[in-house]
Amino acid sequence: MKRALVVDDSLVVRNYHVSLLKTLSFEVETAENGAEAYEKCLQNPYDLILCDINMPVMDGYRFAKKIRKLEDYEKVPIILVTTLNSEEDRKKALLSGATLFVVKPMNFAILKKMLEAVS
Incomplete structure (x- = not known):
């Protein structure tokens, strides 16, 4: 079974993204x-990371940049999910190491399409 890590400071959003990913096994x-x-990434292997951008302690940009330095995570898909919707935000996300950039809200059809694109 594939393993995913959902990163978001909102419990509601985390639970929603967890339910979407569980539907996809x-x-x-x-x-x-x-x-x-x-x-968590230092201790566990993940096949996918779904991560918010605006969070306390360490935001999604910094996380993506840091995780890409780990050999085991050089090619793991990182999908940054955010309410930010400018071209500058998109570029910053991709430059930080994100595989894809998605504007919230995420739904099942969008997530499924994204996963097909990174498979």
């Missing part, structure tokens, strides 16, 4: 911010 773990997610 992922085993899912969660983290509230980039720092917590980074620690």
